[in-house]
Amino acid sequence: MNLCPILDIIIVNWNSGSLLTECLNSIKVAVNDNFILNRVVVVDNASKDDSLTGIEKIDLPLTLFKNSENIGFAKACNQGAKGSNADYLLLLNPDTKLFNNSLSEPILFLQKNENSLIGIVGVQLWDENNSISRNCSRFPTPYSLIYISFGLDRLFPKFFPPHFMIEWDHQENRFVDQVMGSFFFVRRPLFEKLNGYDERFFVYYEDLDFSYRANKIGFKSYYLASAKIYHKGGGTSEKVKAERLSYILHSKLLFSQKHFSKIFYSIILFVTIFIEPLIRIAFLALKGSFRSIPEILRGYKKLYLKIIRLNHD
Numbered sequence: 001m002n003l004c005p006i007l008d009i010i011i012v013n014w015n016s017g018s019l020l021t022e023c024l025n026s027i028k029v030a031v032n033d034n035f036i037l038n039r040v041v042v043v044d045n046a047s048k049d050d051s052l053t054g055i056e057k058i059d060l061p062l063t064l065f066k067n068s069e070n071i072g073f074a075k076a077c078n079q080g081a082k083g084s085n086a087d088y089l090l091l092l093n094p095d096t097k098l099f100n101n102s103l104s105e106p107i108l109f110l111q112k113n114e115n116s117l118i119g120i121v122g123v124q125l126w127d128e129n130n131s132i133s134r135n136c137s138r139f140p141t142p143y144s145l146i147y148i149s150f151g152l153d154r155l156f157p158k159f160f161p162p163h164f165m166i167e168w169d170h171q172e173n174r175f176v177d178q179v180m181g182s183f184f185f186v187r188r189p190l191f192e193k194l195n196g197y198d199e200r201f202f203v204y205y206e207d208l209d210f211s212y213r214a215n216k217i218g219f220k221s222y223y224l225a226s227a228k229i230y231h232k233g234g235g236t237s238e239k240v241k242a243e244r245l246s247y248i249l250h251s252k253l254l255f256s257q258k259h260f261s262k263i264f265y266s267i268i269l270f271v272t273i274f275i276e277p278l279i280r281i282a283f284l285a286l287k288g289s290f291r292s293i294p295e296i297l298r299g300y301k302k303l304y305l306k307i308i309r310l311n312h313d
Contacts, residue, residue: 005034005088006087007090008041008081008188009027009040009092010041010077010081010090010092011042011093012045014045015049016051019095021051023092023097024055024060025058026096027098028058028059030099032104034108035103035104038084039062039086040061041062041081042055045070072203073201073202074198074202074206077197077206078197086188087188088187089185091181091186092184093182095232096229097229099227102228104227105123105224106121109222110187117220118220119190119221120184120187120190120220120222121185121186121221121223122135122184122224123224123227124170124227125180125229127230132170133233134168134170135170135182136168136170137165137178138161142260148160148163149275150271150276170223173225175221177215178208179221181206181208194210196210198258205251208255212259242296242299243299244299245296245302253265253272273307280296281296
Protein backbone atom coordinates (compact mmCIF):
# COMPACT_ATOMS: atom_id res chain seq x y z
CA MET A 1 0.00 0.00 0.00
CA ASN A 2 1.37 3.39 -0.95
CA LEU A 3 2.11 5.96 1.75
CA CYS A 4 0.09 8.37 -0.35
CA PRO A 5 -2.76 6.26 -1.72
CA ILE A 6 -3.64 6.41 -5.40
CA LEU A 7 -7.20 6.69 -6.69
CA ASP A 8 -8.76 6.11 -10.11
CA ILE A 9 -12.31 7.29 -10.79
CA ILE A 10 -14.41 5.60 -13.49
CA ILE A 11 -17.54 7.25 -14.83
CA VAL A 12 -19.79 5.60 -17.41
CA ASN A 13 -21.66 8.15 -19.48
CA TRP A 14 -24.76 7.64 -21.58
CA ASN A 15 -26.59 10.78 -22.68
CA SER A 16 -26.05 12.49 -19.33
CA GLY A 17 -26.22 16.03 -20.72
CA SER A 18 -24.82 18.71 -18.44
CA LEU A 19 -24.79 16.29 -15.47
CA LEU A 20 -21.46 14.85 -16.60
CA THR A 21 -19.73 18.25 -16.68
CA GLU A 22 -21.16 19.15 -13.28
CA CYS A 23 -19.95 15.83 -11.87
CA LEU A 24 -16.43 16.29 -13.26
CA ASN A 25 -16.19 19.85 -11.96
CA SER A 26 -17.20 18.66 -8.49
CA ILE A 27 -14.33 16.17 -8.42
CA LYS A 28 -11.87 19.06 -8.29
CA VAL A 29 -13.49 20.22 -5.04
CA ALA A 30 -12.88 16.82 -3.43
CA VAL A 31 -9.18 16.47 -4.32
CA ASN A 32 -6.61 17.18 -1.57
CA ASP A 33 -3.09 16.24 -0.48
CA ASN A 34 -4.18 13.07 1.36
CA PHE A 35 -4.20 11.05 -1.86
CA ILE A 36 -3.17 11.11 -5.51
CA LEU A 37 -5.90 11.31 -8.11
CA ASN A 38 -4.23 9.31 -10.85
CA ARG A 39 -6.95 9.10 -13.50
CA VAL A 40 -10.53 10.13 -14.11
CA VAL A 41 -11.77 7.74 -16.79
CA VAL A 42 -14.94 8.59 -18.69
CA VAL A 43 -16.31 5.69 -20.72
CA ASP A 44 -18.96 6.94 -23.12
CA ASN A 45 -21.49 4.36 -24.29
CA ALA A 46 -22.31 5.85 -27.69
CA SER A 47 -24.07 8.96 -26.39
CA LYS A 48 -26.16 10.91 -28.89
CA ASP A 49 -26.30 14.16 -26.93
CA ASP A 50 -23.67 16.85 -26.26
CA SER A 51 -22.61 15.52 -22.85
CA LEU A 52 -18.95 15.18 -23.90
CA THR A 53 -18.68 18.73 -25.21
CA GLY A 54 -15.93 20.68 -23.47
CA ILE A 55 -15.01 18.07 -20.85
CA GLU A 56 -11.41 17.90 -22.10
CA LYS A 57 -10.97 21.49 -20.85
CA ILE A 58 -11.70 20.51 -17.25
CA ASP A 59 -8.57 20.50 -15.12
CA LEU A 60 -8.46 16.78 -14.31
CA PRO A 61 -6.22 13.83 -15.34
CA LEU A 62 -8.91 12.82 -17.81
CA THR A 63 -8.96 9.71 -20.00
CA LEU A 64 -11.86 9.32 -22.43
CA PHE A 65 -13.06 6.15 -24.14
CA LYS A 66 -15.72 6.54 -26.82
CA ASN A 67 -17.57 3.32 -27.57
CA SER A 68 -19.30 3.00 -30.92
CA GLU A 69 -22.22 1.20 -29.28
CA ASN A 70 -23.75 0.92 -25.83
CA ILE A 71 -21.88 -2.05 -24.37
CA GLY A 72 -23.67 -1.86 -21.02
CA PHE A 73 -22.76 -0.38 -17.66
CA ALA A 74 -20.90 -3.36 -16.18
CA LYS A 75 -18.72 -3.92 -19.24
CA ALA A 76 -17.97 -0.19 -19.53
CA CYS A 77 -16.89 -0.03 -15.86
CA ASN A 78 -14.52 -2.94 -16.46
CA GLN A 79 -13.21 -1.19 -19.54
CA GLY A 80 -12.45 1.93 -17.53
CA ALA A 81 -10.79 0.01 -14.70
CA LYS A 82 -8.60 -2.12 -16.96
CA GLY A 83 -4.89 -1.58 -16.44
CA SER A 84 -5.32 0.48 -13.28
CA ASN A 85 -2.45 0.45 -10.80
CA ALA A 86 -4.30 2.52 -8.21
CA ASP A 87 -4.94 1.41 -4.66
CA TYR A 88 -8.62 2.28 -4.93
CA LEU A 89 -11.26 2.58 -7.61
CA LEU A 90 -14.34 4.77 -7.40
CA LEU A 91 -17.15 3.78 -9.74
CA LEU A 92 -19.15 6.98 -9.94
CA ASN A 93 -22.40 7.86 -11.68
CA PRO A 94 -22.50 11.07 -13.75
CA ASP A 95 -25.65 12.26 -11.92
CA THR A 96 -23.62 12.87 -8.75
CA LYS A 97 -21.67 15.78 -7.29
CA LEU A 98 -18.85 15.43 -4.79
CA PHE A 99 -18.13 17.55 -1.73
CA ASN A 100 -14.80 18.33 -0.08
CA ASN A 101 -14.67 15.14 2.02
CA SER A 102 -16.29 12.75 -0.47
CA LEU A 103 -12.98 11.13 -1.44
CA SER A 104 -10.65 11.74 1.50
CA GLU A 105 -12.96 10.20 4.14
CA PRO A 106 -13.34 6.80 2.43
CA ILE A 107 -9.60 6.65 1.72
CA LEU A 108 -8.61 7.50 5.30
CA PHE A 109 -11.12 4.93 6.55
CA LEU A 110 -9.84 2.14 4.29
CA GLN A 111 -6.20 2.96 5.07
CA LYS A 112 -6.67 1.94 8.72
CA ASN A 113 -5.26 -1.50 9.51
CA GLU A 114 -8.38 -2.56 11.39
CA ASN A 115 -10.44 -2.07 8.22
CA SER A 116 -8.37 -4.35 6.01
CA LEU A 117 -11.30 -6.71 5.40
CA ILE A 118 -13.65 -3.94 4.36
CA GLY A 119 -13.55 -4.02 0.58
CA ILE A 120 -16.33 -1.63 -0.43
CA VAL A 121 -17.41 1.71 1.00
CA GLY A 122 -20.44 3.89 0.30
CA VAL A 123 -21.34 7.33 1.63
CA GLN A 124 -24.39 9.42 2.39
CA LEU A 125 -26.39 10.33 -0.69
CA TRP A 126 -28.26 13.63 -0.56
CA ASP A 127 -31.06 14.33 -3.04
CA GLU A 128 -32.45 17.50 -4.59
CA ASN A 129 -34.71 17.99 -1.55
CA ASN A 130 -31.65 18.10 0.72
CA SER A 131 -32.66 14.79 2.27
CA ILE A 132 -30.61 11.65 2.86
CA SER A 133 -31.55 8.89 0.44
CA ARG A 134 -31.98 5.55 2.18
CA ASN A 135 -30.05 3.54 -0.35
CA CYS A 136 -28.24 0.67 1.39
CA SER A 137 -29.78 -2.72 0.82
CA ARG A 138 -29.93 -6.31 1.97
CA PHE A 139 -28.74 -9.29 0.01
CA PRO A 140 -31.75 -10.91 -1.61
CA THR A 141 -32.81 -14.44 -0.83
CA PRO A 142 -35.12 -16.60 -2.93
CA TYR A 143 -37.87 -15.94 -0.39
CA SER A 144 -37.38 -12.16 -0.37
CA LEU A 145 -37.46 -11.94 -4.17
CA ILE A 146 -40.71 -13.89 -4.20
CA TYR A 147 -42.49 -11.90 -1.48
CA ILE A 148 -41.30 -8.62 -3.00
CA SER A 149 -42.84 -9.69 -6.32
CA PHE A 150 -46.15 -10.10 -4.47
CA GLY A 151 -45.79 -6.64 -2.91
CA LEU A 152 -45.76 -7.99 0.63
CA ASP A 153 -42.80 -5.76 1.53
CA ARG A 154 -45.02 -2.74 0.86
CA LEU A 155 -48.04 -4.05 2.72
CA PHE A 156 -46.27 -5.60 5.73
CA PRO A 157 -42.69 -4.24 5.90
CA LYS A 158 -42.20 -5.35 9.51
CA PHE A 159 -42.76 -8.96 8.55
CA PHE A 160 -41.37 -8.82 5.01
CA PRO A 161 -38.33 -6.48 5.01
CA PRO A 162 -37.89 -4.54 1.75
CA HIS A 163 -34.75 -4.82 -0.34
CA PHE A 164 -33.67 -1.28 0.59
CA MET A 165 -33.10 -0.50 4.26
CA ILE A 166 -35.73 2.23 4.42
CA GLU A 167 -36.39 1.65 8.14
CA TRP A 168 -32.92 2.99 9.00
CA ASP A 169 -32.23 6.73 8.73
CA HIS A 170 -28.69 6.31 7.29
CA GLN A 171 -27.22 8.81 9.75
CA GLU A 172 -24.59 6.58 11.35
CA ASN A 173 -21.77 4.34 10.19
CA ARG A 174 -22.46 0.63 9.92
CA PHE A 175 -21.76 -2.59 8.06
CA VAL A 176 -24.31 -3.31 5.34
CA ASP A 177 -24.81 -5.97 2.72
CA GLN A 178 -24.64 -3.55 -0.19
CA VAL A 179 -24.02 0.14 -0.82
CA MET A 180 -25.53 1.84 -3.83
CA GLY A 181 -23.51 1.62 -7.02
CA SER A 182 -23.75 5.32 -7.82
CA PHE A 183 -20.76 5.80 -5.47
CA PHE A 184 -18.96 2.46 -5.25
CA PHE A 185 -15.57 2.87 -3.58
CA VAL A 186 -13.64 -0.40 -3.81
CA ARG A 187 -10.15 -1.71 -3.26
CA ARG A 188 -8.59 -2.19 -6.68
CA PRO A 189 -6.97 -5.57 -5.81
CA LEU A 190 -10.39 -6.86 -4.76
CA PHE A 191 -11.95 -5.61 -8.01
CA GLU A 192 -9.28 -7.48 -9.96
CA LYS A 193 -9.55 -10.61 -7.81
CA LEU A 194 -13.26 -10.85 -8.66
CA ASN A 195 -12.62 -9.97 -12.33
CA GLY A 196 -14.61 -6.78 -11.93
CA TYR A 197 -18.31 -6.63 -12.61
CA ASP A 198 -20.02 -9.61 -14.23
CA GLU A 199 -20.63 -8.33 -17.76
CA ARG A 200 -23.73 -10.46 -18.19
CA PHE A 201 -25.50 -7.72 -16.21
CA PHE A 202 -26.02 -5.07 -18.86
CA VAL A 203 -27.16 -2.62 -16.21
CA TYR A 204 -28.50 -3.02 -12.63
CA TYR A 205 -27.54 -5.75 -10.12
CA GLU A 206 -23.88 -5.67 -11.19
CA ASP A 207 -22.96 -3.87 -7.94
CA LEU A 208 -25.16 -6.22 -5.90
CA ASP A 209 -23.59 -9.26 -7.54
CA PHE A 210 -20.08 -7.88 -6.91
CA SER A 211 -20.85 -7.16 -3.24
CA TYR A 212 -22.37 -10.62 -2.86
CA ARG A 213 -19.28 -12.29 -4.32
CA ALA A 214 -16.95 -10.10 -2.23
CA ASN A 215 -18.83 -11.05 0.91
CA LYS A 216 -18.43 -14.74 0.09
CA ILE A 217 -14.64 -14.40 0.17
CA GLY A 218 -14.65 -12.38 3.39
CA PHE A 219 -14.73 -8.74 2.25
CA LYS A 220 -17.47 -6.59 3.78
CA SER A 221 -19.31 -3.49 2.63
CA TYR A 222 -19.48 -0.43 4.85
CA TYR A 223 -21.66 2.66 4.89
CA LEU A 224 -19.70 5.77 5.91
CA ALA A 225 -22.08 8.48 7.12
CA SER A 226 -19.26 10.96 7.75
CA ALA A 227 -18.85 11.56 4.00
CA LYS A 228 -21.54 12.61 1.56
CA ILE A 229 -22.31 13.32 -2.08
CA TYR A 230 -25.25 14.70 -4.01
CA HIS A 231 -27.11 12.17 -6.13
CA LYS A 232 -29.85 13.24 -8.49
CA GLY A 233 -31.27 9.74 -8.86
CA GLY A 234 -32.88 8.23 -11.93
CA GLY A 235 -30.31 9.95 -14.13
CA THR A 236 -30.60 9.20 -17.81
CA SER A 237 -32.64 6.03 -17.20
CA GLU A 238 -35.54 8.22 -16.07
CA LYS A 239 -36.10 9.01 -19.75
CA VAL A 240 -36.61 5.33 -20.67
CA LYS A 241 -38.74 3.93 -17.86
CA ALA A 242 -40.02 0.85 -19.71
CA GLU A 243 -36.51 -0.07 -20.81
CA ARG A 244 -35.24 0.49 -17.27
CA LEU A 245 -37.90 -1.81 -15.81
CA SER A 246 -37.06 -4.56 -18.30
CA TYR A 247 -33.36 -4.39 -17.44
CA ILE A 248 -34.03 -4.40 -13.68
CA LEU A 249 -36.21 -7.49 -13.98
CA HIS A 250 -33.85 -9.22 -16.38
CA SER A 251 -30.89 -8.58 -14.08
CA LYS A 252 -32.90 -9.93 -11.13
CA LEU A 253 -33.45 -13.14 -13.07
CA LEU A 254 -29.76 -13.36 -14.01
CA PHE A 255 -28.78 -12.91 -10.36
CA SER A 256 -31.24 -15.60 -9.28
CA GLN A 257 -30.05 -18.01 -11.93
CA LYS A 258 -26.42 -17.42 -10.96
CA HIS A 259 -26.70 -17.67 -7.17
CA PHE A 260 -29.77 -19.78 -6.36
CA SER A 261 -30.81 -23.36 -7.04
CA LYS A 262 -32.62 -24.34 -10.24
CA ILE A 263 -35.84 -24.93 -8.30
CA PHE A 264 -35.81 -21.49 -6.71
CA TYR A 265 -34.82 -19.85 -9.99
CA SER A 266 -37.77 -21.53 -11.74
CA ILE A 267 -40.16 -20.26 -9.07
CA ILE A 268 -38.74 -16.73 -9.24
CA LEU A 269 -38.94 -16.80 -13.04
CA PHE A 270 -42.59 -17.88 -12.97
CA VAL A 271 -43.56 -15.29 -10.36
CA THR A 272 -41.66 -12.52 -12.14
CA ILE A 273 -43.14 -13.02 -15.59
CA PHE A 274 -46.69 -14.06 -14.69
CA ILE A 275 -47.61 -12.76 -11.22
CA GLU A 276 -45.54 -9.62 -10.68
CA PRO A 277 -46.94 -7.59 -13.62
CA LEU A 278 -50.47 -8.11 -12.30
CA ILE A 279 -49.39 -7.02 -8.81
CA ARG A 280 -47.68 -3.90 -10.17
CA ILE A 281 -50.74 -2.93 -12.21
CA ALA A 282 -53.01 -3.49 -9.20
CA PHE A 283 -50.88 -1.20 -7.01
CA LEU A 284 -50.91 1.51 -9.70
CA ALA A 285 -54.68 1.21 -10.09
CA LEU A 286 -55.20 1.53 -6.33
CA LYS A 287 -53.11 4.71 -6.34
CA GLY A 288 -54.96 6.05 -9.38
CA SER A 289 -51.73 6.11 -11.43
CA PHE A 290 -53.36 4.78 -14.57
CA ARG A 291 -51.01 6.68 -16.89
CA SER A 292 -48.09 4.58 -15.65
CA ILE A 293 -49.71 1.26 -16.56
CA PRO A 294 -48.72 1.39 -20.28
CA GLU A 295 -45.07 1.85 -19.20
CA ILE A 296 -45.36 -1.28 -17.05
CA LEU A 297 -46.81 -3.24 -19.95
CA ARG A 298 -44.10 -2.05 -22.32
CA GLY A 299 -41.45 -2.93 -19.74
CA TYR A 300 -42.70 -6.49 -19.41
CA LYS A 301 -43.00 -6.87 -23.17
CA LYS A 302 -39.32 -5.92 -23.45
CA LEU A 303 -38.50 -8.39 -20.67
CA TYR A 304 -40.30 -11.21 -22.47
CA LEU A 305 -38.38 -10.46 -25.66
CA LYS A 306 -35.08 -10.52 -23.71
CA ILE A 307 -35.97 -13.91 -22.21
CA ILE A 308 -36.95 -15.31 -25.62
CA ARG A 309 -33.69 -14.09 -27.17
CA LEU A 310 -31.68 -15.49 -24.25
CA ASN A 311 -33.30 -18.93 -24.56
CA HIS A 312 -32.96 -18.86 -28.35
CA ASP A 313 -29.23 -18.07 -28.16
